[in-house]
Amino acid sequence: MLAETLSTAGAWLARKPSRLTVLNALLLAGVLAMIGSTELFRFVGGVAVVLCGLAFAGRTARRSMRVGARAHPYDLVVLWAPGAIAIALAAAALMLMAAYPAGSFPHLVGLGLFVIEFAMLALATGESGARDLPAGAA
Amino acid sequence: MDFPVFHLDILGNRGLIAVIATLHVLVNHGLAVGMMPLVAAMEWYGHRRGDARWDRLAYRILFVCFLITTTVGALTGVGIWLSVSLVNPYSIGSLIRVFFWAWFVEWLVFITEVLLILAYTLTWKRWSTGAAKVRHIRLGFALAFFSWVTMAIIVSILGFMMDPGNWLSQQTLWSGFANPIYLPQLAFRTPLAAAMAGVIAMFLVPFFVKREDPFRATALRAIAVWTLVAAPLVLAGGLWYFSVVPEAMRENFGVALASLAFAEWQQRFLEIAALTVIAILVVVQVAIARPNLLPRVALLVPFVAILWMTGHFERVREFVRKPYVIGSYMYANGFRVEDYPLLQRDGVLAYATYSNPLTPAEQAGLPQGLSEAERTARLAEIQLGKDVFMTTCSRCHTGHGVNAVTAHLKRMFGDRPWEPELTAGYIESMHDAQPYMPPFPGNRRELKLLGAYLHHLQTNDAPVPGAQQAGVVVVTPEARAAAATGRPPATRAAAMPRTSETAAR
Known part of the structure; x- marks a missing residue:
């Protein structure tokens, strides 16, 4: 029974790689939240965002340079915006968590926002290596 | 005005x-x-x-x-x-x-x-x-x-x-x-x-x-x-x-x-x-x-x-x-800054063209046991106080609704009587404590009239009607002078408004 459930869940996760990415982000935030140390959350979460952000920036910059002058500014914004917003909001989430005591409403909002934005950043980073420019570029 | x-x-x-x-x-x-x-x-x-x-x-x-x-x-x-x-x-x-x-x-x-x-x-x-x-x-x-x-x-x-x-x-x-x-x-x-x-x-x-x-x-x-x-x-x-x-x-x-x-x-x-x-x-x-x-x-x-x-x-x-x-x-009350010295000397009623008549509902709530003369005098004072209120306060404040003066006074003074001296003393210097309030534009006598009106509002919760509901009374020069000085007009006719313009009631 358990094996069957796990097998179904595994198949469901494998159908779309993004599901695994989101799950990983959830697990990371969940573990950090359970430890209950804001400083540790800030440090590990911050490092994760920085590493992921650097990977996103590097891949997206390469992609932008590859198309060069052919790319329309609109298409470049579409490439850069999801990851850039995710970095900014994930940083804001960490600041929110640091500014308010654990368990308070703003702290929980920060936690939720961090999960969403870290997942969005991971997805944007994953896709920035594979995705073509949106249809109609240049 | x-x-x-x-x-x-x-x-x-x-x-x-x-x-x-x-x-x-x-x-x-x-x-x-x-x-x-x-x-x-x-x-x-x-x-x-x-x-x-x-x-x-x-x-x-x-x-x-x-x-x-x-x-x-x-x-x-x-x-x-x-x-x-x-x-x-x-x-x-x-x-x-x-x-x-x-x-x-x-x-x-x-x-x-x-x-x-x-x-x-x-x-x-x-x-x-x-x-x-x-x-x-x-x-x-x-x-x-x-x-x-x-x-x-x-x-x-x-x-x-x-x-x-x-x-x-x-x-x-x-x-x-x-x-x-x-x-x-x-x-x-x-x-x-x-x-x-x-x-x-x-x-x-x-x-x-x-x-x-x-x-x-x-x-x-x-x-x-x-x-x-x-x-x-x-x-x-x-x-x-x-x-x-x-x-x-x-x-x-x-x-x-x-x-x-x-x-x-x-x-x-x-x-x-x-x-x-x-x-x-x-x-x-x-x-x-x-x-x-x-x-x-x-x-x-x-x-x-x-x-x-x-x-x-x-x-x-x-x-x-x-x-x-x-x-x-x-x-915010509509008075120019440069007019304040004049108004604080002569009073705002000295330049008021219109009076805002008290409705019967607004006349209720007077203390029991007043003689007819006392009642008339009290209502005349409240009438002048209402005119001061309408001219100087009503652009921003209501009597009993949103941003009501009565709500502010209740918060500050509670249920004890809002004696005119009490409220007038506060209004005189309120702009020092609350910088978003303009100074009171009238003279000291009008401050007391306003205090008397606010005291009346403590026991009268009838809505304060605007000119669009209660109409207005055109103030005669004699009545205006009397209102400004506090002395009664020379003749009874002069005490009464010469013209009244009332909206459909």
């Missing part, structure tokens, strides 16, 4: 203006100033790509804007000036004298804007190909330009009311127009309008493009980019705007955000505002990265959030300029 006093005792005069003005700003910024360039850009983009889907979507959004701007937008636009003229005719009088030609030009621009939106909407299907389409797109951008110009002129007047700048010494149209707050406020409102339009357009897309149509994702993504580009400009404009707001006004922020009783709410407001911005950014982000995953209900979040934020912004802007209605020139 040349006009009868219009007064709403439940909603309050400020509430009337706030409802109309906020509604107008939402329509004007979101559906005209910001939306017209977006619609024209969508039409241009569709024409450039040969993609008729952009054209169809742009037309449908335009039609919604056309319906709302030409009805609600136009009516509330006129309604603002009508309501403000009723509530504070002196400030509007001053603004018209300063900005006459600017307003005249704005009227011409507004008429042009109305003609353009009519032409733009009605020729959409006829001018749909070749050179006619190009002409139509130009029409759209011309409409966008004229929509912006109307705002650009009115924003100058709004800035002037906050800080007239050099106009206080030079008193020319140009010095008033180019006030210190004008450009920063325009730099803030222009991208704000664009961002609002983007959020509203995102909200409308699911109504016009089916979920299974791939164009829905394309349109959502493009409009989200539009919103995102405007967002940092809103922030930059907002910071510039904030930096030029005079220090004295910034001190009013805490009270402006809610009301006196909720001044501590400022911190909570800032937190909610930050959450609003975050919610808008998250929705924009998902609209760009995963537009297909965005449910219609999620688009409600930024839509409601930006309406809420803009409403609060307008409320704050209106309040922070207190105690003035025109910075350093005219107090």
Whole structure:
């Protein structure tokens, strides 16, 4: 029974790689939240965002340079915006968590926002290596 | 004091203006100033790509804007000036004298804007190909330009009311127009309008493009980019705007955000505002990265959030300029700063053209056991006190409704008797403790009359009617002189008003 459930869940996760990415982000935030140390959350979460952000920036910059002058500014914004917003909001989430005591409403909002934005950043980073420019570029 | 006093005792005069003005700003910024360039850009983009889907979507959004701007937008636009003229005719009088030609030009621009939106909407299907389409797109951008110009002129007047700048010494149209707050406020409102339009357009897309149509994702993504580009400009404009707001006004922020009783709410407001911005950014982000995953209900979040934020912004802007209605020139009660010495010497009743008669309901609640003569004398005193209240307080305060004087007095003095000496003593120096309150404009005798009236309000909870309900009484010169000095008129006839003008009761 358990094996069957796990097998179904595994198949469901494998159908779309993004599901695994989101799950990983959830697990990371969940573990950090359970430890209950804001400083540790800030440090590990911050490092994760920085590493992921650097990977996103590097891949997206390469992609932008590859198309060069052919790319329309609109298409470049579409490439850069999801990851850039995710970095900014994930940083804001960490600041929110640091500014308010654990368990308070703003702290929980920060936690939720961090999960969403870290997942969005991971997805944007994953896709920035594979995705073509949106249809109609240049 | 040349006009009868219009007064709403439940909603309050400020509430009337706030409802109309906020509604107008939402329509004007979101559906005209910001939306017209977006619609024209969508039409241009569709024409450039040969993609008729952009054209169809742009037309449908335009039609919604056309319906709302030409009805609600136009009516509330006129309604603002009508309501403000009723509530504070002196400030509007001053603004018209300063900005006459600017307003005249704005009227011409507004008429042009109305003609353009009519032409733009009605020729959409006829001018749909070749050179006619190009002409139509130009029409759209011309409409966008004229929509912006109307705002650009009115924003100058709004800035002037906050800080007239050099106009206080030079008193020319140009010095008033180019006030210190004008450009920063325009730099803030222009991208704000664009961002609002983007959020509203995102909200409308699911109504016009089916979920299974791939164009829905394309349109959502493009409009989200539009919103995102405007967002940092809103922030930059907002910071510039904030930096030029005079220090004295910034001190009013805490009270402006809610009301006196909720001044501590400022911190909570800032937190909610930050959450609003975050919610808008998250929705924009998902609209760009995963537009297909965005449910219609999620688009409600930024839509409601930006309406809420803009409403609060307008409320704050209106309040922070207190105690003035025109910075350093005219107090919120409609009296000019330079007239204060004269009024505080002679009293405001000495220059009052009209009296605001007590209704039978307002005459109730007098102490028991008064003789007829005492009752008459008490009512005469309350009548004069009411005239002082209507002239000096009622532009902002009600008797028993929103922002009621009775509520403030109850908070300060509780249920103990509000003796005239008690309230008069407070009112005399209230502007020192609460810098958003103007100094009392009348003389010491009027302060006591006002105190007597407020004492009466403690035991009389009848609504205080405005001139539109109770009518007015024209004060004779003899009665005015008597009111000013406190001495009874020489003859009984002179004590009675010569003329009464009463509205339909």
